[in-house]
């Protein structure tokens with residue numbers, strides 16, 4: 239049984255209203271987003287991408303994400319001591335605070351942070367993600383791994399934005415998929431032809447979903463060994479009768495075009511929102527230049543390769559679920 243917590247959602251909606259009125263930076267950047275240019279690019283049948291020209295996102299797009307080179311606690315912008323005094327928060331159980339993100343992609347955009355300075359990692363936090371998606375029922379909650387999109391890999395956080403704005407949340411039901419797991423309460427589907435590789439986990443039993451997620455993470459850890467956790471992005475939202483979780487295992491953080499020079503360069507660092515189908519471009523030239531061919535190529539580059547994808551699917555189906 240899924241119960242929503244109207245109180246938290248209401249408090250957060252009020253927080254947004256208050257911050258947009260009383261915090262200059264939020265007022266300015268959310269106002270600019272209202273007038274941001276957007277266009278839809280069709281990549282195929284029932285596959286669309288929303289392109290957004292969003293100059294304020296340049297910091298996170300070009301952030302230095304080398305985990306050996308990150309600032310310490312005294313410079314961390316998610317630590318309470320370093321946040322602007324105008325930035326208010328709503329407390330959430332489990333040592334968490336909900337803040338307004340002053341550099342929005344969504345009309346309602348939150349950063350959800352741990353009260354303590356602890357590294358970004360999804361292990362042990364997936365249950366919290368389900369709980370947040372449940373309580374923040376007008377939002378989708380998302381997670382960027384420390385090596386693929388988190389702008390503060392040294393401080394644990396989620397983000398959240400308007401539910402159903404990201405195309406994947408609407409399009410996934412229209413895609414062909416391989417059913418990898420099916421129980422009375424849960425279903426895990428692999429979308430093969432969605433131009434980026436995604437595992438869709440849906441169900442209404444939080445405990446079982448958490449157990450399946452742990453198994454998926456175990457498979458990814460085995461097949462994608464890295465310095466930290468396997469590269470991945472996750473989006474989670476709550477539909478009336480189930481949670482829907484979209485897991486994107488990643489092959490690389492940035493496409494080759496990011497590192498080119500001159501007119502061939504495209505400043506794009508795909509994270510959960512981009513994998514979900516909202517591509518935010520800080521530079522006007524990239525916003526103009528991106529078309530279905532380039533976006534398809536970028537999705538392919540930053541997703542896992544076909545052979546690895548097949549191994550992931552096989553290992554998941556061979557895992558023991560009980």
Ligand SMILES: [Zn+2]
Nearest residue numbers: 314317355393
């Ligand atoms: Zn911190």
